[in-house]
C-alpha cells in the first residue's frame with residue numbers, strides 16, 4: 001500500500017535553503033522570486049474574488065522591514081498598474097531594508113508614497129488589506145509593530161466572514177499571517193500578559209512554493225483563512241534526490257537543498273487498499289483486540305469493528321471472564337476468546353497467524369494491563385502492536401519500562417493527556433509560551449517522542465502528527481477542506497486504534513498504517529457529517545473505500 005500525492009510542508013529554514021540554493025545555482029535571482037511572489041498574491045486575490053479584477057478598487061498594503069515587506073511593495077505596484085488606488089505603510093527604516101525589498105521599495109516610491117506614521121484619517125475603506133509585515137523571518141514577539149497593524153484592523157474591523165466580503169475589507173496575508181511562527185503554527189508572545197502578539201485572522205493566505213508546517217498545525221488553520229500556494233518557479237528544488245547531503249545538480253538545474261527524509265508530508269489518500277480476487281481470509285491477517293471486563297468492553301468492540309471494516313481477514317476480541325457474556329451478546333462477525341492475563345495472552349500468541357494486536361481501549365489502568373503489554377511486546381514473532389489509552393496510561397509511572405520493550409512494528413496513539421504522561425518533558429516544551437522563533441512544534445515533539453520510544457508515535461488532534469524514530473513524519477490535518485469537528489466524540493480514538501491495527505494485519509508497515517488510518521478516520525467522519533458518533537465511523541469506511549476505488 002502506498003500514499004498518493006505526497007504534499008510537502010516546509011519549515012522556514014528549509015524554504016530559505018531551497019531559495020538560497022536556487023539563487024546560488026543561478027536558476028533564479030532573489031528579485032525574480034520576489035516579483036513572482038508578489039504576482040502570485042495578486043493572481044490569488046483575483047482568482048478568489050473575480051469582482052476585484054473586474055474594476056479598480058482601493059488597497060492598503062502594510063509592509064514590514066524584511067523580504068515579506070518587499071513582496072508587499074511588489075503587490076502595491078502591480079495593483080496600481082491595474083488601476084487601483086493603493087496606500088502603503090512601512091514599519092521600519094527604509095534604509096535598512098534587505099536589497100531586493102529595497103529595490104522594490106524604490107520602484108514603488110516612483111509610483112506612490114509610503115507612510116510610516118499612523119495618520120489620524122486613514123481614508124476611505126479599502127477593498128483589500130494586504131498583510132506583508134512579517135513572513136517566515138519572525139524570531140521574536142511583535143510588540144511595537146502591532147500599533148500600526150491593529151490600528152488598521154480596528155479601523156475597518158473585519159467583523160463577519162459570512163457577509164459579502166466587500167462590506168469589510170478582505171484581509172490577505174502574504175506567506176503567513178504576521179506574527180504566526182511558520183514552523184509551529186503558534187503566535188510568539190511576550191511572557192507578560194500585554195505582549196501584543198499579532199494574529200489577525202486572514203481571509204486568504206498566499207504562500208510560496210510549498211505550504212509551511214505552520215499553515216496546518218496548532219493555530220495555523222484558525223488564523224490563515226483559506227490558504228493557497230503560489231508557484232514561484234522553484235519546482236524540483238525541494239530535494240527529489242535521495243542523497244541530498246552530497247547533492248549533484250538536479251535535472252532541471254536546481255539543487256536539492258533539503259534531504260527528502262527531513263520533509264514533513266501532509267497525509268494523503270492511501271492507495272492500493274483493494275483486495276485481490278484470489279485472497280482468502282488469512283491473506284489479510286488476523287487482528288486481536290484486547291478488551292476490559294463487564295461494562296468496559298465497548299471500546300474494544302469499537303476498535304475491533306474498525307479493524308474488520310478496514311479489511312483485516314479475521315478479528316478476535318480477547319476478553320477477561322467478566323467481559324465474555326457482554327461481548328458474546330454484541331459480536332457476530334468478530335470472534336471472541338477468553339484472555340484474562342499475560343499467561344493467557346502468551347498462549348494465544350503462540351498462533352503466528354495473529355499478526356496484529358490492539359491493546360488499551362477499555363482495558364483498565366494497572367498491573368494486569370502492564371504485564372499483558374509487556375508479554376505482547378516480548379513475543380518473538382514480529383507482529384504489529386497498537387497501544388492506545390489505558391495501555392499507555394498504565395506506564396505513566398515508568399515510561400522507560402515501556403520504551404525498552406517497544407520495537408519498530410509498534411504504534412503509540414496518544415492524545416494530549418496520554419502524551420504528557422509518557423513524555424512529560426517533551427509535553428512541557430511543547431506547551432511552554434513560545435517567546436522565540438522558530439518555536440518548538442508538535443512536529444518536533446512527536447519526532448522526539450518517536451525517537452525516545454523507538455516506534456511510531458501518532459499524536460492525535462485536529463492536527464495529528466505521525467512520526468517514526470528515523471524522522472519520517474506526516475501531518476494529518478482535519479482543517480481547511482477536511483474539517484471534521486464531529487470526530488471529537490467518545491470512542492472515536494478507539495476506532496482509530498482499530499483501523500490502524502486492521503491495516504497492520506493486512507501487512508501495511510507501522511508508519512504507513514498510522515498515516516492511512518488517520519486519513520481514513522477523518523474521511524469516515526466527513527462522510528457521515530453532523531450527528532456522528534463513534535459507532536458510525538467503521539460503517540462509513542466502505543463508502544470511503546469506494547471513493548478511493550479500492
Ligand SMILES: NC(=O)C1=CN([C@@H]2O[C@H](COP(=O)(O)OP(=O)(O)OC[C@H]3O[C@@H](n4cnc5c(N)ncnc54)[C@H](OP(=O)(O)O)[C@@H]3O)[C@@H](O)[C@H]2O)[C@@H](O)CC1
Pocket residue numbers: 015016019033034037064065066067068069070071098133134135136137138139140141142143145174175176208232
Ligand atoms: N524564501 C523564499 O523563497 C521567498 C521569500 N519571500 C518572502 O520573504 C519572506 C521572508 O523574508 P525575511 O527572511 O526577510 O523575513 P520577514 O518575515 O520579512 O521578517 C524579517 C524582518 O522582520 C524583523 N523582525 C522579526 N521579528 C521582529 C519583531 N518582533 N519586531 C520587529 N522586527 C522584527 C527582522 O529584523 P531582525 O530580526 O533582522 O532585527 C527582519 O527585518 C517570506 O515570508 C516571503 O514573504 C519572497 O519574497 C520570495 C521567495
Ligand SMILES: [K+]
Pocket residue numbers: 068131132133134135173174175176177178
Ligand atoms: K505576512
